[in-house]
Amino acid sequence: MSRYRTLFTPVKIGKLEIKNRFAMAPMGPLGLADAEGGFNQRGIDYYTERAKGGTGLIITGVSFVDNVVEEHGMPNVPCSTHNPVHFTRTSREMTERIHAYGANVFLQMSGGFGRVTIPTNLGDFPPVAPSPIQHRWLDRTCRELTAEEIKTIVEQFGKGAYNAKRAGFDGVQIHAVHEGYLIDQFAIALFNQRTDQYGGSLENRLRFAKEIVEEIKRTCGENFPVTLRYSPKSFIKDLREGALPGEEFEEKGRDLEEGVAAAKLLVDYGYDALDTDVGSYDSWWWSHPPMYQEKGLYRPYAKLMKETVAVPIICAGRMDDPEMALAAVTEGTCDLVSLGRPLLADPEYVNKLRAGKVDEIRPCISCQEGCMGRIQEYSALNCAVNPQACRERYAAYNPITKKKKVVIIGGGVAGCEAARVLAIRGHEPVLYEAAGRLGGNLLPGGAPDFKEDDLALADWFAKQMELHNVTVHLNTKATSEVIAAEKAEAVILATGSTPKRFRLGDEENVYTASEVLMKEKACGDTVVIIGGGLVGCETALWLAKEGKKVTIVETLDKVLAVNGPLCHANSEMLERLIPFHGIEVLTGAAAKSYEAGKLTVETAQGSKVLPCDSVILAVGYESNRQLYEEIQYDYADLHLLGDARNVSNIMYAIWDAFEVANNL
Known part of the structure; x- marks a missing residue:
């Protein structure tokens, strides 16, 4: 452990001491609540297992405080105000077990989703927002919240936090002035067109967030930690349009200048720590980074926050490399490293690192198929590489009666x-x-x-x-x-x-994607890939980044049409990376023959000839x-x-x- 000793030193949030520098990042706890808004047995076991695995601070996935102004189908996620007695009872069992391992636990509390409600998760309830703006997913206009409804939500935060404290939670995290959720929609001028005390100036747009922390401190006391999930930059080009890494664009959401100003105000209002990321639902691949984003992508923004405010900074975002985590804490980029998907993949991550068993940590592959993909499609949180995640008790290893x-x-x-x-x-x-x-x-x-x-x-x-x-x-x-x-x-x-293979004529220069990826075949500088599924698109991106001229030919009317359930963060980023890297795409097109370095393709507009050094088949298995x-x-x-x-x-x-x- 001597190399990573710094990561195992304590740190304080307010007056609460956390035993090490690792937090479990909040991830949507779909499937972990019961019909009365408490934690079910799956949820209790899931969070306890991560505490048992050595994580210093457990931050639960989102829970709701209001179920009237913005209705949520029960039992999607916990709700600390729906049935306070039941919530306290089930939560108390969980927090007591977590505390047994020397860990602390915060309840993440949401003011609502607003324009970003995901229909498959929360039902097609009337969406609300600060103003009558376009919904992120639905072709509908959101209903504007009244000032009285905002006051009701604020009061519910106070009640919910009181119930959380009584249930044994050591603090709460507010969800969020981040990712474009309801409180963030109030904070961003693009979404907030109000003319009352909750609109206009930055201070007015942050009033909702200010009243929330003040209400919680009033009901729970000044020493009860209230942290905030916070995005200092949105990466929004326009409604439903996000920017890519390295892309030049005009920020329509929160830019860094306002992000710094807002952070100072939020800390002045009473928030005890900022859990920092960037992005929005309009640029989902920043908030939920797939493998196409670099590791540790939030570090520059966490560092900026560290230089801006005098409260602890938590940094997540593909921080699973222990060396990167060590450098981030040692160099003052952040105070705590937050692991989300890595702790889905391996709940024992922290203990294995402490024991020097880095090569035994099961890696997250950032596919998001078991977590965000299943949340999106089936309202269930799981993990692709760890079948026991979120079902620890029910998928425990079975004892054997006879060795086979x-x-x-x-x-x-x-x-x-x-x-x-x-x-x-x-x-x-x-x-x-x-x-x-x-x-x-x-x-x-x-x-x-x-x-x-x-x-x-x-x-x-x-x-x-x-x-x-x-x-x-x-x-x-x-x-x-x-x-x-x-x-x-x-x-x-x-x-x-x-x-799968099929004949095109000149077979000498027709390869499978696998042969090219494994460097068994050299594809040349100009390449046509037949098949616009996941393999075809990822192969195209890889070759384009190596300087090849790449064209994708796809028979369907769009790429990535048959792969799924891909998380939108993955599929939408990959779709946009294709043209960003100069890859030409021909949809509704069928390859017919390849002779003398020319591929003939049939399209709705007639035949087209594509000169190329090779043809790569990515048409399935x-x-x-x-x-x-x-x-x-x-x-x-x-x-x-x-x-x-x-x-x-x-x-x-x-x-x-x-x-x-x-x-x-």
Whole structure:
């Protein structure tokens, strides 16, 4: 621990001492509340597990204080004012368990979503806002809140914070003058066109936030910490239009000059710490950064806040690199490092770092499919790489009654996850992989520089095989004879998938995306990629950043049309990065032939000829079931997993493997 000792020194927020420099960032607790607005057992276990894992400050996901002015479908997230007795009872169980590990816990409290309510999460209730402005997702105009309704919400904050304090929470975080939520909509002139005391000057636009902290301090006392999730910059080009990293644009939201001025006022009003990020729902990829954003992207803004105000600064945003976290605290960029998705992926992150076991930390791959994607589509918080996240009790490792030898064919994520879980439970897995390295499609998928965490996940699985003494045979193509010789009691086939191919004519210069990503083939300087799905778009972005001239040909009317559920932050950023990097896109187009360095494409406007050095196929994958079809009737306990069962994504390969391996 000596190298990272600074990260394990205490820090104070107000008069409250936090045992180390790690906070759990607030993430939408969809699925973690009950019908009466309390925390359900999943929520209690989920937050307790992160405290047990060493995190110094747990900040819950959003909870509502009002359920009348802006109606929310229950039980989406906790509500500290809906049934105070029940909220206190369920929360008390959670806070007492968290405190047992020396951790502290804040309740994040929201004034509402306003124009950014997500219909699939909260229902199609009438959206409200500071003014009659356009909704972010719906083609509707929001209803303007009355001054009396604002006063009601402020009063509810005081009641909710009082209930939180009684329930054992050590403080609260206000959600938020950040990301364009309701209180932030009041603070930003683009959204706030009011002429009363809540509109006009910066002080008036911040009045809502000011009255909230004053009310909480009045009801809970000056020493009860009230922190604020705060974005000093919005990155809004226009309504529903966000800016990309490096893009020149006119800020229509909060610019840094106003961000600094607002921060000073907010601290003067009584906020005890600023949890800093940037972005808005109109530029969602800043607030919920996908892999296309650089690591630690909020550090410059946290540093600016640190230089502006005299309260602790919390900094999140892809801060999972321990060296980056250490430098941020040591150099005075921030006081606490906030980990969100990394603690979904591995609740033991902090304890593993303290023990010097950095290579045992399961990496977040920033796919956002298990977290934001599922929140967006199914109102459920989970994690793609950790099937136990948010269901710790219900997906606990099952005890075994009899040790079994299990042969696993395929060392991709499905095969490795199955082997890992089987070994932890006490079975004897034996894994065969035809290639010289574990990881399967993580290896080509992780080739672009912005997908480095895919390779980190492959390395993590390799380390897990070593830690749990799994017998691994690399460079070994498994056959029915090999499997039979093992005399196993169960067989798992995770033989993966192969890229689809079709003939175009000049096959010498037609490659699969995998071949190019793995540098098995050199694609030249001018490239056409057939297929505008996730693989095609990411390959195009990678090649364009390397200076190649790239064109995407897609048969559908838009790119990324068949991938999902992709979080909008990922898909919208990738869609905008394509033209930003000069990549031409032909939609509604079908490739017909490739001869003499020219690809002929049929479009609605007729044939088009595209000169190119090579053509890259990114048209999907086919399940590799050859071995399964050969032995499917030879074994009573036989399972088909991963892409071999159904071509999908990393999340479902891992989840399905966990489910099967945990019940063998």
